[in-house]
Structure formats: C-alpha cells, structure tokens
Amino acid sequence: MLQVSVLRDERERVLEGLQKRNFKNLELVDQAVSTDDLRKKIQFELDSQLSEMNKISKEIGGLMKEGKKQEAELAKQKTGELKESIKELQQKLHDAEHELLDILYQIPNIPNSIVKAGKSEEDNEVVFQSCEVSGLGEGNIPHWELAKKYNLIDFELGVKITGAGFPVYLGKGAKLQRALVQFFLDKNTDAGYIEVDPPHVVNEASGYGTGQLPDKEGQMYFIGEDQLYLIPTAEVPVTNIYRDVILDEKQLPVKHTAFSQCYRREAGSYGAHVRGLNRLHQFEKVEIVRFEKPENSYAALDEMVEHVKSILNDLELPFRILRLCGGDTGFTSALTYDFEVWSAAQEKWLEVSSVSNFEAFQANRLKCRYKADGKTQLVHTLNGSAMALPRILAALLENNQTEEGIVIPEKLRAYTRFDTI
Structure with a gap:
C-alpha cells in the first residue's frame, strides 16, 4: 500500500508510474489525498473538542468547591453536548479512515524507473x-x-x-x-x-x-x-x-x-x-x-x-x-x-x-x-x-x-x- 504522503508529494511520479502499468483509475490518487485531507480535518476537530471537554471537566470540580452550582451545571450541560458531538466525530473519523483504506487498497505499487511501459x-x-x-x-x-x-x-x-x-x-x-x-x-x-x-x-x-x-x-x-x-x-x-x-x-x-x-x-x-x-x-x-x-x-x-x-x-x-x-x-x-x-x-x-x-x-x-x-x-x-x-x-x-x-x-x-x- 502506498503512503498518502507519497501520493501527495510525488503526484506526477505516481501518475507516470501507474500509466506504465496501464492503470485506468488514476482518479483514485486524488481521491486518496482528498479523503486524507478530510480525515485530518475531522481529527483536528475531534482533538479540539476532546481538549475542550477535558478542560471544562477539570473546571467543574473547582466551581462546585466555590459553591457556583449554577455555573457548574451549565458546564456539565456543555460537556454533555460535547460528548454527543465527539461521538459523531469519532464515527465520521472511523468512516473516513476506512474509506481511505479502501481507496489505497485499489492502487498498485509504483514501478521502478527502469521498468518500461508495456501491456502484457x-x-x-x-x-x-x-x-x-x-x-x-x-x-x-x-x-x-x-x-x-x-x-x-x-x-x-x-x-x-x-x-x-x-x-x-x-x-x-x-x-x-x-x-x-x-x-x-x-x-x-x-x-x-x-x-x-x-x-x-x-x-x-x-x-x-x-x-x-x-x-x-x-x-x-x-x-x-x-x-x-x-x-x-x-x-x-x-x-x-x-x-x-x-x-x-x-x-x-x-x-x-x-x-x-x-x-x-x-x-x-x-x-x-x-x-x-x-x-x-x-x-x-x-x-x-x-x-x-x-x-x-x-x-x-x-x-x-x-x-x-x-x-x-x-x-x-x-x-x-x-x-x-x-x-x-x-x-x-x-x-x-x-x-x-x-x-x-x-x-x-x-x-x-x-x-x-x-x-x-x-x-x-x-x-x-x-x-x-x-x-x-x-x-x-x-x-x-x-x-x-x-x-x-x-x-x-x-x-x-x-x-x-x-x-x-x-x-x-x-x-x-x-x-x-
């Protein structure tokens, strides 16, 4: 399986190599890169919300000690909303990762430069x-x-x-x-x-x-x-x-x-x-x-x-x-x-x-x-x-x-x- 970094950074070499193989589904290269971009975006959003939830969770204990029950309840409500959003993001991340794998599994290896083009x-x-x-x-x-x-x-x-x-x-x-x-x-x-x-x-x-x-x-x-x-x-x-x-x-x-x-x-x-x-x-x-x-x-x-x-x-x-x-x-x-x-x-x-x-x-x-x-x-x-x-x-x-x-x-x-x- 080719690394996405190779598909992204060496796109022209990859496409040239796949053409040597007479590989027809060249669009899979760009699909893999765009799906990886989506995966990274979802991962960033997930990490951000996990970080925010951890921060709020730590604040709740302090608010309770200070007697600020109303603010603590609002914070709890916020963490509940974040949990639901995080759950959705985790599923989206899972789907994006599997979609990326499915695409990568369809792309063959890139022939060495000394391999000549040919059909059979x-x-x-x-x-x-x-x-x-x-x-x-x-x-x-x-x-x-x-x-x-x-x-x-x-x-x-x-x-x-x-x-x-x-x-x-x-x-x-x-x-x-x-x-x-x-x-x-x-x-x-x-x-x-x-x-x-x-x-x-x-x-x-x-x-x-x-x-x-x-x-x-x-x-x-x-x-x-x-x-x-x-x-x-x-x-x-x-x-x-x-x-x-x-x-x-x-x-x-x-x-x-x-x-x-x-x-x-x-x-x-x-x-x-x-x-x-x-x-x-x-x-x-x-x-x-x-x-x-x-x-x-x-x-x-x-x-x-x-x-x-x-x-x-x-x-x-x-x-x-x-x-x-x-x-x-x-x-x-x-x-x-x-x-x-x-x-x-x-x-x-x-x-x-x-x-x-x-x-x-x-x-x-x-x-x-x-x-x-x-x-x-x-x-x-x-x-x-x-x-x-x-x-x-x-x-x-x-x-x-x-x-x-x-x-x-x-x-x-x-x-x-x-x-x-």
Missing part, C-alpha cells in the same frame, strides 16, 4: 539467456507422456481423488519431488536464509498484509466456516511473521526460506498451455523472503537473482531472465524478474520463479518498521521462488530424456540417490 508479457525484456535453445527432435515426448511411461505421475488418479490440477506423484516421481525440495532448501540455507516451517492457512489480515487481498481474492481457496485462506505461496505466512513488528537496525537484513504446498484456484485457466504440470491448483514451492533497509534493497534483489541463477545452473537447465514491463508486473511489486526454463519437448519457455522488490508497499500494509538513530521507518520487503517445482520437474524430464531413460543432473544425485529413471 509480450512487452517483457529478456535480460539474460543461458544458452541457445532448440527442440529435442523427432521421437522425444512431453513430460506428461514421460510421466506415464515411467509411472512417475498419475494425473487421472488426481482427478479421481480431487479434480483436475491435483496430480499424484508415484515412486521415483515422488522421490524426485522430495529431492528437489531438500536441494532447494539446502542451497538457500547455505546462502544465509533461515528456514521457517509456516502454517499453510492464513487469516484475512495476513492476506491483506502481503497484498493477496483484495487483489487476488478470486484466485485463493477460502475456508468459509473458519474464515481462513489456503496460502498461494509461503511468502504470505513468512512475511506476516513481522506484521506489526518494529525491528532493530542491527537485525537487518532478515532472510528466510520456507517450503510449502501452494494452492491456487487458477480460475479461467484452460487449454493446452495448462496441460500436465504446466499449471496446477496444488504444487510445491520453496520461497525466499527478505527484509532490508531501503538503501540496500536493490543490491539484495540483484543478489537474489544471482542466487536463483546458481540453482538453475546446478540443475543444468537452459533458462532465461525477463524484466517484467509495467503491464505485467504484479500489483504489489516495484520491480520483478521472471525466470523461465526451456521445455524442449513443448518448445516453449515455462516460468519457474519470480524475484521481486516490493519496496515499502507491503511493509506499509504490514506496519513492519525498523528503528535507527531513534527514528522508525518502513523496511523494504523482497521475495522470490527458489524454486517452484512443477515446471522445473517438467523441464528436467523433457530436457534429460534419452533412449535409456531420464538422466538426473549430477548435483541432484546425492538427493535422489539414483542417477537415471
């Missing part, structure tokens, strides 16, 4: 590619056929048990999943990230804290009876550890990693592009989350990008990195890099990670601050997938298929305890 993924910039890519050629098959051939994943069984998008992993398929999770966690903890095992359901406040609500409410699974949401990523519970927390400057940076199941409704996703592991409703992901001082957050983002690159290099997968344009950047992000691996059998790129700097946008919602030299200010939050498993698994199967079977990357073999499938 077609306008994203490729900033790195590990190697030239091509199809595997005749006789090679996509991962869903490989999974069936080697009895690694049963998609139909998942449909029977739950529905489409909930596959069942079997045998070496299940072991490969588990091996990847442990490999990713070890890579992250070796890089200084502290592992967290968070809940996989969160309350509404947590959803609002990281920006999934209200922006992506329709994509989240909701447990109505308990008013809880299944998490779409471990970013949500891990980041909310620090909701309403004031960190000491010496505690920064805070670096966490977490494995979780992720649940996404993916409403409206149909067609060949979602076949097999390309898009699921439940999948495994290892996340990295950071809390940084503002002046360090972009160096931290670069470090996270290099870290994810090292993981993909270890897996020996062809990959590229894209800097997302304004129209494709997520609601809460100021700058996002997407990692895509090459699916040789499908002959297309598959997104496997997004690494983002949210600047103070999430922290303002979370009220996560740090104290330095006696002053408090908002931290910057960052997160990234390191890594999401389904498409990594798909690319591993497709890119490493041979006549003898599927070859496991060398650095993963200590985790799988087998070299081939």
